[in-house]
Amino acid sequence: MELKALCMKCRDANNKPTMQVMTEPKVTEKNARFSAKGKCAKCSGNMFKFMSKDDAAKVG
Numbered sequence: 164m165e166l167k168a169l170c171m172k173c174r175d176a177n178n179k180p181t182m183q184v185m186t187e188p189k190v191t192e193k194n195a196r197f198s199a200k201g202k203c204a205k206c207s208g209n210m211f212k213f214m215s216k217d218d219a220a221k222v223g
């Protein structure tokens with residue numbers, strides 16, 4: 164599954180964060196909320212994304 168998240172470093176012409184592919188996603192659970200940490204495929208910057216439990220199961 165390809166995971167995408169907003170990258171705060173990869174900004175568009177309007178200086179807004181853009182959706183980029185997350186590489187090396189690591190899923191964590193805290194208080195029954197799932198999130199993924201990974202790296203931006205474009206700039207290698209750190210990324211963070213909240214996920215549903217179903218999505219977390221797909222990423223593993």
Ligand SMILES: [Zn+2]
Nearest residue numbers: 170173203206
């Ligand atoms: Zn980026």
